Amino acid sequence: MTRYSAADIEAKWQAAWDKADVFRAAKSGDKPKYYVLEMFPYPSGRIHMGHVRNYTMGDVIARQKMTTGHNVLHPFGWDAFGLAAENAAIDKGIHPAKWTYQNIEDMKAQMKPLGISHDWSREIATCHPEYYRHQQSMFLDFLEKDLVYRRNAVVNWDPVDMTVLANEQVIDGKGWRSGADVERRELTQWFFKISDFSQELLEALEGLDNWPAKVRLMQENWIGKSRGLQFSFERTDGAGEIEVYTTRPDTLLGASFIGISPDHPLAKSLAKTNPDVAAFRAECAKGGTTEEALEKAEKLGFDTGLTVKHPLDDSWELPIWIANFILMDYGTGAIFACPAHDQRDLDFCRKYNLPVVDTFFALDNHKPVGNEAFVPPKTEKVKWVNHFAGLDVATGQEAIDATIDLAEKDGWGLGVTKFRLRDWGLSRQRYWGCPIPVVHCETCGVVPEKKENLPVQLPDDVSFDQPGNPLDRHPTWRQCTCPKCGGEALRETDTMDTFVDSSWYFARFTAPRAETPTDAEEAGYWMNVDQYIGGVEHAILHLLYSRFFARAMHICGHLPAEAVEPFDALFTQGMVTHAIYENAERRTDNGRAIYHYPEEIADHDGELVVRETGEKIKVIPSAKMSKSKNNVVDPVTIIRDFGADTARWFVLSDSPPERDVEWTAAGAEAAHKHLTRVHRIVTDIVASDTPTSPTEDEALLREMHKTIHDVTGGVESFGFNAAIAKLYAFSNTLSRSKAGTHTKRQAATALVQLMAPMTPHLSEELWTMLGHDGLVTTAAWPVPDEAMLVDDTVTLPIQINGKRRAEIDVPKDMNKAEVEKIALSNDAVQRALNGAAPKKVIVVPGRIVNVVV
């Protein structure tokens, strides 16, 4: 008897697939196409369990589709530009390109043994000029179609390193290398006009039936459509007005002050003459740019001393304050505050001793406003103290609509629809990204590079010995000729956000070597992605940007109209998480936490310590595996010790794919044991010669058909863990069955085929062992016999008052009255009834009986 040796089997069958070239995709007329795509990885250098989980899921889908008559495209590539490469350049002195390409090689070497059905002939890397030249060319198309523009926007500025920081590089408001207080600073930057598509991107969400509801909801909220009132408060000094936008115009009677953003034109102009305003603005500019940082920052205010008039009452004056929590990017950069009915406004008023206009709702037990605002839900009816907008009693929404109507009728305001979605800033002041193909000319201004001059290629000779963008200080790279006037000009040194790279790679995969960004015929055939799979952390940005990009590409003729929603079905897998081990005794020189790899940790009598030094460890429970936290677990050892099939089986079993899983080392061994057992079960069957036994054979075949049915359903609906549970159960059934050898071989064949998408190498081996020709990878998927799926009798639980008390076996199609009669004559029911008649009897055919006593 041969033992299961993953190493031998896996190398052998991978070679066989290569030889038969089974995963190379090509257009074909005779089969429906199926494009399955996993989100491509960032080449960090090591694959981790999250990758294995992601690609294995995609592989199960791809392989199962191959065997159900589909022409499958399953490509792979690298999201290769990014910040980490520059950090490596700074920390280790390696050139970002060298680091990236080396990582790609390393990760490929770790990926290949997994036996994923990727078509490697289509491999792309976004940092390759052959990729980004098409991206530059599309940027020029977008420019021509007015989908790109420049304006000022804020960045995180490190005043010590004199450099722009990513949000990730701002920790508690300080630069991660310098430790200096970060400031917000304005730069002129490039933007995609994604906000022009707000309404369309919102509406089209409804059609995405095969996307998770939560992702659609998150995008809907992100786009954030709102209808509100836009109107102006006139300044009492006659020097103009303050325009505000509010989604709660119904609270206008409670207006207590006007707040403007520190970046509001009025605040800026006051700062020119008033040093206190300038100082306050500088104070507000401290800290990072994230919405979280802005929202959580301590609320600060500054009294301008100016006042405005209430639009409904000329004698009602309100003060104008500058407040740090008001964003210039949303609405008009100015608001009115209603402290009686908004907690944040109330807190602000209490802090700065501003007068608070009392509640204007007629509350049953009215008390003057204390430190708690009364916030009725938009759908709740409230009664007014005074008639307002012609209303006496109304819900918030009715009041909002009525107020807008009133304002429009009386001519002092306008109902306006706004979106939260902002334009997509794509400028990055960094080296390792796709250069933005424009030049700056003294005479012509900003001029697009000529397409024939693409790619605008990154220079290789750059240094990272000082902070900032190396492109800015490169001795020659910037110098170029103006494409318009032919005079001397300077290249743009901003590169593109890496989200641009990942917003169209799925389209490039359909024709990865085409001379244009896409090939109309190939894109027409392969698009859309039928099944897209990736981490839920991409629910908003990547997926929304891609939806925009597909529309923009369509406008420029790079994608057909049907491809504006590029992902027909989306599955968001959960993350593989792991505890983070923070050193509790030591920090870095500039006070940052030190994180240790799981393998550096030892357990000393229940206390976790650093193995080498014995330093105590603070365990941070469970978080997304992240390089910066050193909590990434490496799957390579599992593959080496147990083989790819074990790793694949293991990541699919036990946890539902959409759920986060906490990584544990235990379990891989168990998965391997099971595969060994399947190998032994099949080996034993092949060697056996048991005569047929009608009842045993029938029982086994019934189980086989049920298993085929359940596993097929599981695989097609991402219920991989449930499918694997069925396969475990069926292995048990098969191994204990007394059926004849002929039937057992049939059952073993089904088992091997059903396992094939998950454990393709082992399945190929056993397929051959069972005497089948060809590859199980291309053999037709088994189909269950419907007649074998239904049992003649069913076991019905009997509940008394909703609690299970007994069960009865009845023929499956027995009518309700019969079932009720049998149920009522049951001992447990008789006991519960104690001679009385039941109040009610519910019979759900084939399901349950509930007797109410």
Add this chain to the structure above:
RNA sequence: GCCCGCGUGGUGGAAUGGUAGACACAGAGGACUUAAAAUCCUCAGGCAGAAAUGCCGUGCCGGUUCGAGUCCGGCCGCGGGUACCA
């Protein structure tokens, strides 16, 4: 802060509004073995009970329903996103 999600035995988890705990891991007991490993068999939510059985039980509080892990409302805890990590 805001948006989204999740919470079930010692552990991972299963369960179209219909028998809560399938299938596994760890555990206990047994068979085989000189012994161990491997393998096979059995047990196993908690409490009470010899057992039959009864009561409790899906983060907490409340609601809808003949029936709630599942639907609704309110909390608590954890995770993701928060526009320059990808």
